[in-house]
Structure formats: C-alpha cells, structure tokens
Amino acid sequence: AQSVTQPDIHITVSEGASLELRCNYSYGATPYLFWYVQSPGQGLQLLLKYFSGDTLVQGIKGFEAEFKRSQSSFNLRKPSVHWSDAAEYFCAVGGDKLIFGTGTRLQVFP
Amino acid sequence: DTGVSQNPRHKITKRGQNVTFRCDPISEHNRLYWYRQTLGQGPEFLTYFQNEAQLEKSRLLSDRFSAERPKGSFSTLEIQRTEQGDSAMYLCASSQGLAGVDTQYFGPGTRLTVL
Numbered sequence: 001a002q003s004v005t006q007p008d009i010h011i012t013v014s015e016g017a018s019l020e021l022r023c024n025y026s027y028g029a030t031p032y033l034f035w036y037v038q039s040p041g042q043g044l045q046l047l048l049k050y051f052s053g054d055t056l057v058q059g060i061k062g063f064e065a066e067f068k069r070s071q072s073s074f075n076l077r078k079p080s081v082h083w084s085d086a087a088e089y090f091c092a093v094g095g096d097k098l099i100f101g102t103g104t105r106l107q108v109f110p
Numbered sequence: 111d112t113g114v115s116q117n118p119r120h121k122i123t124k125r126g127q128n129v130t131f132r133c134d135p136i137s138e139h140n141r142l143y144w145y146r147q148t149l150g151q152g153p154e155f156l157t158y159f160q161n162e163a164q165l166e167k168s169r170l171l172s173d174r175f176s177a178e179r180p181k182g183s184f185s186t187l188e189i190q191r192t193e194q195g196d197s198a199m200y201l202c203a204s205s206q207g208l209a210g211v212d213t214q215y216f217g218p219g220t221r222l223t224v225l
Contacts, residue, residue, distance in 0.1 A: 044153070045216075090152050090153070098145075103151075
C-alpha cells in the first residue's frame with residue numbers, strides 16, 4: 001500500500017539550531033516526493049519537490065531535502081532555523097493523487 | 111498570478127443541511143483537486159478534474175459528496191445532509207496539467223463546522 005510516515009509528531013528546536021524532519025514512504029513506482037509547509041490559517045505552501053535527477057534538492061526559505069531510495073526516505077533539513085519557520089510540515093508522495101503524512105509540528109524557541 | 115482562492119473561508123452549518131464550497135484555480139491551470147484535512151492529519155485526496163472532466167471520484171467519502179467543474183474553470187464541492195463527521199478543512203489545489211507529474215498549488219481552504 002502507498003503511504004507516507006512522518007515519525008515525529010512534534011519537534012522543538014532553538015532558533016539558530018539545525019533541523020531535520022524525517023519522512024519515509026512506501027510507493028510502488030518511482031516516487032515523486034514533496035514537502036509542504038502549513039502555517040495557521042494558511043494553505044499548504046510548497047517547499048521543494050523531487051521528481052528525478054540529483055537526489056539533493058534545494059527549496060525555498062533555505063530548506064533542502066535528500067532522496068535516499070535505499071532507505072525510502074526524503075528527509076527535510078535546514079542548517080539554521082528561524083522563529084518564522086514554526087509551522088506544520090507535511091511530506092507527500094504521488095502523482096495525480098498526493099498521499100500525505102500526518103505532519104510534524106515545529107516549535108521554535110528564541 | 112493570484113493563486114488558488116476558496117470561498118467561503120469558514121462555514122458553520124447544522125447537521126442535515128447542504129453546503130457548497132467554491133474553488134477558483136490559478137488561471138490557465140487545467141487540473142483541479144479537492145482534499146479533506148481533519149484535525150491532526152494530513153490532507154486526504156477526494157477527487158480531481160482535468161478541465162471539465164472528473165477523472166477520479168472513487169475517493170469521495172460517500173454519495174453525499176459531489177464535485178463539479180462545469181466550464182473547466184472554477185469548481186464546486188457539495189456535501190448533502192451534512193453530518194458532524196464532515197467537520198474538517200476542505201482544500202483545493204490546481205496544477206498546470208502537464209504530461210507526467212506536475213506541482214499542485216493549494217488554496218487557503220474552507221473550514222467546515224457541522225453542529
């Protein structure tokens with residue numbers, strides 16, 4: 001069955017610290033992978049996507065993610081977190097029908 | 111490019127009433143998608159359109175749910191005889207509809223509360 005697992009429901013980091021949000025997927029074909037961010041009262045904003053090619057992809061707001069086929073993972077990273085990064089982060093896989101994980105809520109302390 | 115818009119942003123209704131939500135996609139986007147997001151969960155795919163053709167509707171939650179995109183532009187999602195379990199955020203997304211996979215851009219959502 002196709003699925004996405006985000007093992008961390010809630011993560012708290014200090015401003016300026018590095019961040020890694022985990023995402024594991026199960027998908028029968030070549031996966032198309034996405035990370036979206038959702039702030040309160042806002043829609044989902046695309047951070048980055050992987051379709052093919054270089055397995056390290058750069059996104060907006062200083063985020064990057066690395067596709068590791070052997071581990072079925074697509075973890076999101078940022079070297080230095082800003083207070084404005086506090087939000088809910090969703091990993092998704094698929095084509096026409098996106099399958100989302102349950103999300104990771106990021107809290108940033110000053 | 112004004113982004114995907116959804117109306118209303120909030121809807122409160124009584125159980126048993128019908129509700130209709132509207133989604134206006136990014137102009138010139140051929141594909142339009144509907145998702146539902148309940149508290150603490152990620153969005154769940156419901157249905158999508160390529161222009162005016164509804165390509166997938168098996169994921170609509172019950173026969174009380176229906177969606178239309180009559181002229182290939184805006185779309186409506188209707189829920190008949192609402193139930194408390196229908197309370198959720200309903201998200202719309204659009205994409206260019208290029209061959210293969212393209213990127214879905216989401217609207218702000220319509221939050222439905224069924225009393």
